[in-house]
Amino acid sequence: MSMQQEFNHSQFSFDIDGTDLRISSIHRGGELCPIVFLHGFGSTKEDYADIVRYSSFSNHPFLAYDAPGCGESDCSDLSKISIPFLEKVALTIIERVNFKHFHLVGHSMGGLTALMIAHKYPEKVVSFTNIEGNIAPEDCFLSRQIIQYKCEDKDEFFEQFVERTRHSPAFSSALYASSLRHKVRPGAVKTIFESMVHLSDHADLMSKFLGLSFPKMFMYGDQNNNLTYLDHIQSEGVHLEEVPNCGHFPMYSNPPFMWNAIHNFQKAAEKKQSTLLRKYGYLK
Template identity: 55%
Template sequence: MSPECQQTMRRLYVDGTEVNVSALRRKGEKAPILFLHGFGSTKEDYADIQRHRDFDQHGILAYDAPGCGRTTCDDPGRVDIPFLVNTALAMLDVERIDHFHLVGHSMGGLTALMLASAHPERVLSFCDIEGNIAPEDCFLSRQIHECPAENPEAFMNDFIERASRAPAWSSPLYAASLAHKVRPEAVRGIFTSMVDLSDKAGLMERFLGLPCPKMFMYGDQNASLSYLLHIAAQGVELAEIPDCGHFPMYANPPEMWRRINQFITRSEAAQ
């Protein structure tokens, strides 16, 4: 049996706001892996790492972001990408993690990028699973401007309906649990900051400038992303996941885990 993660609750104060973070945590002989989930998802996106023997020696930290899953936040309206970065830093501090491998999906990929950009010396490797690095990546978050609604609940209901009808791998599955995983009051701050950062914060330059090994993972349904050849030419490893759209952890998890393991193993061998 692979070593199991422990379910923990951590009370934090992030930017003066109380947050009670629900996490999966395991210590290990090898460097820990920090997992950051995407919008509308939870730490359980990554829980199956416990079933993969290749990761047995690694420490693990995955948690529900404020406004998501079982994590509670006194003021969900305060949540945006900088708030999520500060939450990650607080979790790393309370878990006494100095250096780590970093895996982030979508919203979590953008959070991971901003975290790595601010503290590059702490990141051993970065697997970015369709996290925002260009304006074109705001196909979900830009809906906050393109499809406005009169209140948070109305926006969330309309967003779920659009996602359920999207002609993409796993979108109906993703949409089915959205109402149970995200507080509507947190959506505007998250989406607005994602769009602002994607449009104005030079994310591509930040990503390519990171000194650690980098892998960009994407579903083959999104192989038309305009920057893939560019980042590959700059030394970024590409991981195209077959039979997959934006959610490899739903559409093709065995291939996702295989590629993450290969990448981290090579990164450690090169250090």
């Protein structure tokens, strides 16, 4: 019996700054406003594949892909991978699928990458869902381990990182840790983490986030409701969404809540952006 394919699984091959890439993606077409998903460190495009299970997203084109060094994607030089490099990768793939304007959703590392794209190319973004992406130095609880637990051997650091994560007292940490060895190459870790820490400490991410003119949501697990900036960003017009029974990974701990919150936020954003959406051809 043949199985209906609810999305396309494609490979995109291209070169960024002299580095050969083969990027594995899932995507589909549709007539409504597209959605671009960027996964976090140690995760993959499949974090977002369940969008096809939710009828509320029917007829929305979407794109998710494995970042270089993650999942099924290949990179000829893992040491080149950083947040600015990931920005270029994202923009190249978005262009390949011909998404001119889109809702942007990013988790953790993907949230930081998405923020940099939204800051530089606001005309492309209809709304931004930031799922615990870095906007302040305190967000580097995973990436700052590259400094806190300095180790010259990349494989040894990665093994120790996996074990620390496995025993973290947060929802879904052990589940996340169990697949890290299969989802990310150790050679990609150092430059990704160093880039995330540098940007979080020195790139004034908070001003970039608050300066975005389109609707924006910050989603976080209830175990992280002690983030010091939550009241501030809410007072500046950011929609907050606290995910119950959740740490850093709502797509693992409470996916129905996550998907419902994203849908509700994007629908509200489309009402605010209706003039632009009609201009883009997503509203008739």
